[in-house]
Amino acid sequence: MTEKLKENEVWLLSFYRTSEISGALFFGKLCKSLRPGPIQHDMTKHFSDEAVHSWLWTDCIDRMGAKPLKLADAYQDQYLAVAGMPANMMEILALTHVFEKRVIRQYALHSRVPDLHTEIHSTLSKIMDDEKWHLSWVHDALAKMEPEYGKDYIEQTIKKFWDADQEVYKRTMKEHEERVRDLGILTPEPTSGI
Numbered sequence: 001m002t003e004k005l006k007e008n009e010v011w012l013l014s015f016y017r018t019s020e021i022s023g024a025l026f027f028g029k030l031c032k033s034l035r036p037g038p039i040q041h042d043m044t045k046h047f048s049d050e051a052v053h054s055w056l057w058t059d060c061i062d063r064m065g066a067k068p069l070k071l072a073d074a075y076q077d078q079y080l081a082v083a084g085m086p087a088n089m090m091e092i093l094a095l096t097h098v099f100e101k102r103v104i105r106q107y108a109l110h111s112r113v114p115d116l117h118t119e120i121h122s123t124l125s126k127i128m129d130d131e132k133w134h135l136s137w138v139h140d141a142l143a144k145m146e147p148e149y150g151k152d153y154i155e156q157t158i159k160k161f162w163d164a165d166q167e168v169y170k171r172t173m174k175e176h177e178e179r180v181r182d183l184g185i186l187t188p189e190p191t192s193g194i
């Protein structure tokens, strides 16, 4: 252990850990029922990545001499309450596209904190490579669905979840934002979810 984590950092890293666990469980359950094919292949890698990320945050917190906090619902649990349960695989991927963008944005902001602990910086870097691939495979899978659903309808669906993301962020992320600001991370309003 090099430096002690601040209370807000323990909260934020625990928040990331909880969110990664929720992601792993969500995709892991889905993977059990998918037919063999490219989506089954990529989503299985995706769920195993999110499980590894939850371990990386657990280990990062531990190596810095702290203990993960037990937090309530993860951010993405709130999406379903606002936007409703996705009705098919296209909707699941549209929601995932929006959520992965939110995650990458948040991790990128955090990695720019001045004098960030090296443990946190290296954990963020490792995870962000995977998160970029998550966005990329989901983007490609949605593009392949265009003949079936139509490009416009897919974009409308992403917009629906983008609006839900904004709503959830406003409703439930006040505490998160305050803690992030305390660490010197600015959270500008994102401009587009597509």
Ligand SMILES: [Fe+2]
Residues within 6 Å of the ligand: 020, 023, 049, 050, 053, 127, 131
């Ligand atoms: Fe992740």
Ligand SMILES: [Fe+2]
Residues within 6 Å of the ligand: 023, 050, 100, 103, 130, 131, 134
């Ligand atoms: Fe991800």
